[in-house]
Amino acid sequence: MTSPRTIATHRPLAQAMTVAKSPKLLAGLAMLAGLACAPLACSSPPAELPGPIHHEIAAELDPGAGTIAASDRLTLPPGDWVLTLHRGLNPKVDSGDATLQPLGRDDHLEHYRLHVAGAGPVALSYAGVIRHGLEDVAESLGRGHQRTRGTIGEDGVFLDGSSGWYPSFGDHLHTFTLEVRLPPGWLAVSQGAGPGTLTEPSEGTGASPRQARASWREDQPQNEIDLVAAPFTLYQRATPVAQAEVYLRTADPGLADRYLEATETYLDLYSRLIGPYPYPKFALVENFWETGYGMPSFTLLGPQVIRLPFIIDTSYPHEILHNWWGNGVYVDYASGNWSEGLTAYLADHLLAERRGAGADYRRDALRAYADYVRQDGDFPLREFRSRHSSASQAIGYGKALMVFHMLRRQLGDQTFVEGLRRFYADNRFRTARYEDLRRAFEAVSGRDLQGFFAAWTGRTGLPRLQIADLMLRQGSQGFRLTGRVDQTQAEDPFPLEVPLLIELADGELREERIPLTERSATFDLELPAAPIRLSADPDFDLFRVLADGESPVTLSRVFGAQRGVIVWPSEAPPELAQAYRTLANAWAASYPGWDVRSDRDLDGLPKGSAVWLLGWENRHLSTFVAGATFRLDPKDHRLGIPSVEAMPEGALSPVLTRSIGAQPVAWLAAPEPAAVAGLARKLPHYGKYSYLAFTGSGPGVRLKGQWPAGDSELTVWMTEDRVPPKRLQRPPLADQAR
Numbered sequence: 001m002t003s004p005r006t007i008a009t010h011r012p013l014a015q016a017m018t019v020a021k022s023p024k025l026l027a028g029l030a031m032l033a034g035l036a037c038a039p040l041a042c043s044s045p046p047a048e049l050p051g052p053i054h055h056e057i058a059a060e061l062d063p064g065a066g067t068i069a070a071s072d073r074l075t076l077p078p079g080d081w082v083l084t085l086h087r088g089l090n091p092k093v094d095s096g097d098a099t100l101q102p103l104g105r106d107d108h109l110e111h112y113r114l115h116v117a118g119a120g121p122v123a124l125s126y127a128g129v130i131r132h133g134l135e136d137v138a139e140s141l142g143r144g145h146q147r148t149r150g151t152i153g154e155d156g157v158f159l160d161g162s163s164g165w166y167p168s169f170g171d172h173l174h175t176f177t178l179e180v181r182l183p184p185g186w187l188a189v190s191q192g193a194g195p196g197t198l199t200e201p202s203e204g205t206g207a208s209p210r211q212a213r214a215s216w217r218e219d220q221p222q223n224e225i226d227l228v229a230a231p232f233t234l235y236q237r238a239t240p241v242a243q244a245e246v247y248l249r250t251a252d253p254g255l256a257d258r259y260l261e262a263t264e265t266y267l268d269l270y271s272r273l274i275g276p277y278p279y280p281k282f283a284l285v286e287n288f289w290e291t292g293y294g295m296p297s298f299t300l301l302g303p304q305v306i307r308l309p310f311i312i313d314t315s316y317p318h319e320i321l322h323n324w325w326g327n328g329v330y331v332d333y334a335s336g337n338w339s340e341g342l343t344a345y346l347a348d349h350l351l352a353e354r355r356g357a358g359a360d361y362r363r364d365a366l367r368a369y370a371d372y373v374r375q376d377g378d379f380p381l382r383e384f385r386s387r388h389s390s391a392s393q394a395i396g397y398g399k400a401l402m403v404f405h406m407l408r409r410q411l412g413d414q415t416f417v418e419g420l421r422r423f424y425a426d427n428r429f430r431t432a433r434y435e436d437l438r439r440a441f442e443a444v445s446g447r448d449l450q451g452f453f454a455a456w457t458g459r460t461g462l463p464r465l466q467i468a469d470l471m472l473r474q475g476s477q478g479f480r481l482t483g484r485v486d487q488t489q490a491e492d493p494f495p496l497e498v499p500l501l502i503e504l505a506d507g508e509l510r511e512e513r514i515p516l517t518e519r520s521a522t523f524d525l526e527l528p529a530a531p532i533r534l535s536a537d538p539d540f541d542l543f544r545v546l547a548d549g550e551s552p553v554t555l556s557r558v559f560g561a562q563r564g565v566i567v568w569p570s571e572a573p574p575e576l577a578q579a580y581r582t583l584a585n586a587w588a589a590s591y592p593g594w595d596v597r598s599d600r601d602l603d604g605l606p607k608g609s610a611v612w613l614l615g616w617e618n619r620h621l622s623t624f625v626a627g628a629t630f631r632l633d634p635k636d637h638r639l640g641i642p643s644v645e646a647m648p649e650g651a652l653s654p655v656l657t658r659s660i661g662a663q664p665v666a667w668l669a670a671p672e673p674a675a676v677a678g679l680a681r682k683l684p685h686y687g688k689y690s691y692l693a694f695t696g697s698g699p700g701v702r703l704k705g706q707w708p709a710g711d712s713e714l715t716v717w718m719t720e721d722r723v724p725p726k727r728l729q730r731p732p733l734a735d736q737a738r
């Protein structure tokens with residue numbers, strides 16, 4: 001996959017994080033923004049940036065044959081345009097003062113020169129087959145997703161901006177009306193106002209009794225036009241913000257009701273936090289393969305995903321929020337996709353923070369970056385287009401959300417939210433860059449943020465912190481604590497404000513913020529009582545290297561390793577051994593740095609790389625267990641984990657991690673082949689956990705957790721008693737919704 005296309009998430013599982021649809025970027029033939037003229041044949045370019053191109057599309061879809069037959073009455077200024085359509089659709093000019101001439105092919109797309117000689121609309125007609133199968137895209141060890149360039153089939157119709165189902169013109173924005181004819185019982189969904197929200201009756205009566213019809217329209221400029229269709233059951237509810245809709249492929253009023261309720265809740269939250277919702281409806285649409293697509297005014301989620309109970313308060317609000325970021329304010333992909341990080345920050349992180357788990361969420365983001373992004377795989381935020389791997393996710397989502405978090409901490413919650421509102425109001429239905437974000441935050445704060453944005457969006461790498469020269473003196477008035485904070489990474493210093501949390505003997509918690517723009521900064525603090533503990537950035541407010549002790553091993557360290565060995569148990573019962581081998585080969589298939597070995601072929605644990613051990617029967621299990629905090633009994637398949645009092649009942653499929661030296665090692669076992677197959681599919685999505693236990697062949701997760709973090713060099717104790725550290729309580733950002 002070379003172009004920055006939208007990515008479906010193959011994740012019927014935890015950590016669901018989804019993506020906004022990105023517009024197509026046509027290599028070679030892309031027009032420069034604002035120029036309605038191809039570089040090759042520029043006879044009469046319009047002098048000014050034209051407004052959106054208006055389409056009046058009438059399309060007939062035949063899922064059995066995979067065909068579309070359509071007409072499009074285009075309103076666009078005279079000039080030479082590069083028009084793009086799916087190959088084989090043979091467009092013709094039906095009316096208007098225009099000519100059409102082929103320019104060449106680009107994969108599944110065909111480009112034409114449309115010469116518009118006079119004013120007035122141009123009507124085109126075209127017809128042909130659009131049917132591409134699902135392609136697999138690998139992301140990291142064991143993890144991938146499926147995508148299609150577009151399909152009209154019996155399973156359903158998926159046509160987006162890069163499918164070429166309507167005439168598009170480089171980066172130009174569109175407005176449209178759309179009439180779709182379909183087989184009886186089918187419904188079509190597009191963005192904007194549809195059957196549930198259009199007040200005017202659709203014109204004409206062209207549909208025969210053997211056809212269904214749907215009308216859609218959107219008058220605000222759109223990046224692309226999406227069209228999805230299937231034999232859906234539709235559920236609707238009016239809410240004060242917009243119409244809530246649910247399109248299910250299998251009728252389920254209870255499920256629909258929960259989504260209608262959640263739609264109302266989150267539309268309300270975000271319109272109060274950021275500004276008015278930009279569309280007349282929001283719809284949940286069930287797809288026929290597993291996706292997490294956020295389209296303008298609807299989301300396309302897979303059939304398993306929508307039935308997972310946690311999605312409704314994790315991925316779903318993320319998708320709704322994309323109507324502000326990505327599908328309300330558009331992304332200038334060439335200068336960096338800011339929308340995923342901002343959406344993750346204001347959905348996934350905001351909700352974690354509301355549950356009191358903000359610091360954990362940020363630590364997981366820092367850990368994912370550490371585990372998945374290698375030095376040679378790092379890139380600046382300005383180069384992030386869309387997620388195509390766990391590493392690019394750790395940057396484009398994880399690092400980006402940390403950058404927004406640092407900005408919020410520096411500006412304060414209220415100013416930060418005012419900046420978001422300003423950015424939204426100034427850029428709605430326009431394409432925006434990081435510079436536009438900077439301008440909005442500068443306008444509301446009166447601060448110069450050039451240095452901050454330049455460093456955090458333009459550079460790779462991250463700071464490593466150290467506390468030095470700490471000295472405590474007692475005076476007549478109280479205590480005086482002096483010291484230094486250093487950035488010790490090899491790269492140049494980053495602009496930081498380092499929070500120091502000091503716990504005093506009288507129970508008080510003090511936060512001091514130390515500006516650190518150079519290598520080092522000293523501090524000199526007057527304290528009314530004796531300090532018992534000082535911690536630098538204990539709540540993971542900074543994008544930085546995690547110190548030893550802050551980061552116990554989790555599965556992401558193993559899944560993120562570039563090199564590794566998967567060791568299957570030769571002594572397991574034949575069917576089970578075969579299932580383990582299948583898992584090993586499936587995981588390693590796309591990753592040349594990973595080998596699959598039988599335990600018989602190894603004298604001990606492989607050295608110098610990550611290791612996956614499989615099975616209770618594995619000959620190297622005793623090495624894995626020696627010196628570990630957990631216990632394993634291979635005879636009766638029992639395990640004990642120190643912090644877990646009651647293990648789940650029944651035959652378990654346990655998963656454990658640990659470090660042996662610097663080497664991350666994970667082990668899994670299952671009682672039956674079907675459970676192994678389930679683990680192969682699910683486990684790569686549980687990267688943030690240190691241990692898990694599943695039951696059944698599904699399998700279902702019954703237990704999950706992280707090994708406790710220990711002390712690190714970023715915490716200094718000044719007493720012998722190490723009482724459990726206190727945490728500063730800060731109001732969640734959601735409190736700023738008005």
Ligand SMILES: [Zn+2]
Pocket residue numbers: 017018019020294318322340343344
């Ligand atoms: Zn997203």
